[in-house]
Amino acid sequence: MDQEKRQSIYLQAKQWVLEAGKTIRSRINDPLTISTKSNPNDLVTTMDDDTEYFFAKNIKQTYPDHLIISEEGYGDELESLDGTIWIIDPIDGTMNFVHQKRNFAISVGVYQDGIGEIGLIYxxxxxxLYSAKRGEGAFKNQTRLPQLPEKSFHESILGLNHFWLxxxxxxxxxxxxxxxxxxxGTRAYGSAALEFAGVAEGIIDGYMTMDIAPWDIAAGIVIVNEVGGKTTNAFGEQVNMLQKNPVLTCNPSIQTELIEDYMKKGKK
Structure with missing residues (x-):
């Protein structure tokens, strides 16, 4: 994707993300219909559905040749990453949204032939708004995020959820x-997108989860890449953006030790 096209899509995506966020804030105290998906703790609300529909409708009207991977059913059935693909989580951290009314994010990644071009985490x-365009740096609102510094493994803070138990x-x-x-130390924030943003910002040094979908991580991968971070599956292999993966994103200075001394040695 050339720079001009990337910039044009980025500006449009940013406009939709901010508009969707404004709508969510305006409706944050409205009654919700809450249902479950794969298990009683896998929540989905009318706001998830409405927000995803907003993106899908606008993308298909504006870019009819673009494809969508998304969580709530408005995406396309894809067998490859060919073409321009929007990978969307309308509300990442739905449990936080339901219980806390904060600590959740809209996550939008735009990929071209499998390469992450644009990432937005709101x-x-x-x-x-955390944002990045491939090769152009990452930002927190208008402030450019610096490259990640060297970090000692023993001084690192990791985002870990409970699924390893x-x-x-x-x-x-x-x-x-x-x-x-x-x-x-370890932390659990309940939103993979915000944990990726935390790695990019350097406020945590890594985030690992044993089972996560592409829409949770697509935007974050682009943003982490732009500050020199690394994202693989939990065992150092390439992430498959068409299926769920165990995923590790982290400061590069702790990646080798984390994968070789813990993940690979502990693999069942």
């Missing part, structure tokens, strides 16, 4: 316990 209630976890529990005891 912390709706804080009115903070589950019976079907891909990693041995004792290895994960050792990891938690070795790093400076």
């Amino acid at each position: 912390d709706v209630m804080a009115d903070v 589950c019976e079907n976890s891909l990693v041995e529990e004792k290895v994960m316990q050792r990891l938690v005891k070795t790093v400076r």
Whole structure:
């Protein structure tokens, strides 16, 4: 994708993201219809559906040849990443949205033939937009984010959710316990998009999850790339953007130790 086309799509995507966020804020206290998907804790609301429909409708009207991967059913059935693809999570952190009315984000990534070109993560209630265009740096609102500094593994803070404790976890529990005891601290924010943004900003040094969908991470990968961060699956392999993956995004200075000494050694 050339720079002119990337800029044009970025400006349009940014406009839609901010408009959708404004609508969510205006309706944040409205009654919600809440249902579940794969399990009782996998929530979806009318706001998720309405927001995704807003994006899908506008994308298809404005860019009829573009494709969509999305969470709530308005996307296309894709078997490849050929073409221009919007990868959308209308509300990343739905449980936070329902219970806290904050700490959730709109996540929009635009990919061209499998390459991340544009990433937008909008912390709706804080009115903070993380954004990036490939090769042009990453920003928090209007402030350019610096390249990630060297970081000691023992001084690192990692974003970890609880799924490594589950019976079907891909990693041995004792290895994960050792990891938690070795790093400076761990955090769980409940929104993968905001955890990717935290890695890009340098307020956490890595984020790892054992099972996550492309729409949760597509925008974040683009943004983390632009500050020198690295994103792979949890074992150092390329992320498959057409299916769920165990994913690690982090400061590059801790990547090798985290993967080689913990993830690969602890793999079941």
